[in-house]
Amino acid sequence: MVCPGEGVGVKLHRGLLDELIVGPGEPAGLDGRDTGSTMTRWKGSDESTYKHVAEEDLASFVAELSNAQRLLWADDTHALLVVLQAMDAAGKDGTIRHVMSGVNPQGCTVEAFGQPSGEELGHDFLWRASSRLPGRGMIGIFNRSYYEEVLVARVHPELLGRGKPLAVDVPSSYVWRDRYEDINDFERHLQRNGTRIVKIFLHVSKEEQKRRFLERLDDPGKNWKFSNADITERRRWDDYATAYEEAITATSTAWAPWYVVPADHKYALRALVGGIIVDAIDAMDLTPPVLSPSEHDALERARSELLAE
Ligand code: ATP
Numbered sequence: 009m010v011c012p013g014e015g016v017g018v019k020l021h022r023g024l025l026d027e028l029i030v031g032p033g034e035p036a037g038l039d040g041r042d043t044g045s046t047m048t049r050w051k052g053s054d055e056s057t058y059k060h061v062a063e064e065d066l067a068s069f070v071a072e073l074s075n076a077q078r079l080l081w082a083d084d085t086h087a088l089l090v091v092l093q094a095m096d097a098a099g100k101d102g103t104i105r106h107v108m109s110g111v112n113p114q115g116c117t118v119e120a121f122g123q124p125s126g127e128e129l130g131h132d133f134l135w136r137a138s139s140r141l142p143g144r145g146m147i148g149i150f151n152r153s154y155y156e157e158v159l160v161a162r163v164h165p166e167l168l169g170r171g172k173p174l175a176v177d178v179p180s181s182y183v184w185r186d187r188y189e190d191i192n193d194f195e196r197h198l199q200r201n202g203t204r205i206v207k208i209f210l211h212v213s214k215e216e217q218k219r220r221f222l223e224r225l226d227d228p229g230k231n232w233k234f235s236n237a238d239i240t241e242r243r244r245w246d247d248y249a250t251a252y253e254e255a256i257t258a259t260s261t262a263w264a265p266w267y268v269v270p271a272d273h274k275y276a277l278r279a280l281v282g283g284i285i286v287d288a289i290d291a292m293d294l295t296p297p298v299l300s301p302s303e304h305d306a307l308e309r310a311r312s313e314l315l316a317e
């Protein structure tokens with residue numbers, strides 16, 4: 009699954025990345041994408057050894073990310089925003105824990121987006137996300153994001169008006185089209201200002217979600233992970249699938265592409281997400297800062313002063 013990279017030690021095969029990405033203007037085609045894929049053929053290994061191989065790949069990406077994050081920090085011109093979206097129990101939390109395990113906590117922020125607060129509801133739909141974006145030199149992970157505003161809000165349109173009439177009186181079908189447009193413009197603005205955006209949809213099957221829910225119900229140590237909303241939202245599976253299909257299709261752009269990652273096998277999805285993030289930083293083409301002659305002179309003066317003490 010990995011090959012030598014240019015700026016980095018290892019990276020995912022370009023062909024594999026191209027398979028995961030949704031090209032601008034192309035349909036997401038979620039129905040036709042295999043959620044159980046382990047991308048085995050890219051490694052030329054069979055399924056029995058693949059888990060081990062994927063774990064080794066993940067370890068390489070974790071090490072790579074640690075270096076890449078240091079470079080991002082030292083360069084201080086760009087930020088990386090990773091948007092993670094998925095149905096419940098698709099593995100967002102575990103992916104963040106594993107993929108980011110080698111990154112300096114000072115260089116990384118993780119923001120979870122649950123139901124909005126009263127203050128957040130009092131603003132436009134992108135407001136709460138804009139105040140939690142990563143600054144230059146940082147990696148920011150959005151665990152759910154402003155995309156909820158075209159996903160959960162679409163499945164439950166009663167959320168839109170928050171019980172009140174909408175500020176602008178438009179037919180609801182236009183609301184989604186307008187929001188996709190606003191999101192694309194917002195992301196374009198961020199990209200122009202030095203934030204690279206990578207959006208990842210963890211694509212889990214309904215069957216695998218059922219298996220993971222049952223595991224959470226059967227294992228007392230995992231009971232806390234289950235919430236009643238999980239079962240009520242599962243009943244709307246098809247509506248969420250439609251909302252994801254349309255949102256990903258409308259918002260996969262050259263400047264902020266969507267990757268659809270098969271999520272039925274956690275070892276595969278974690279390795280793939282690691283590889284996608286490494287590739288995103290590699291594509292920034294960052295180089296360690298080079299000191300100017302006067303900065304060199306300043307270092308020499310500091311050295312002389314310390315040695316003279
Ligand atoms: P897990 O996979 O562990 O359950 P989670 O991301 O689902 O994690 P929860 O705290 O269970 O986290 O759920 C957050 C909930 O908040 C989700 O159901 C999501 O759809 C909902 N949510 C997020 N943004 C909005 C929004 N703008 N309006 C309404 N609901 C939202």
Ligand code: MG
Nearest residue numbers: 096097235238
């Ligand atoms: Mg949940």
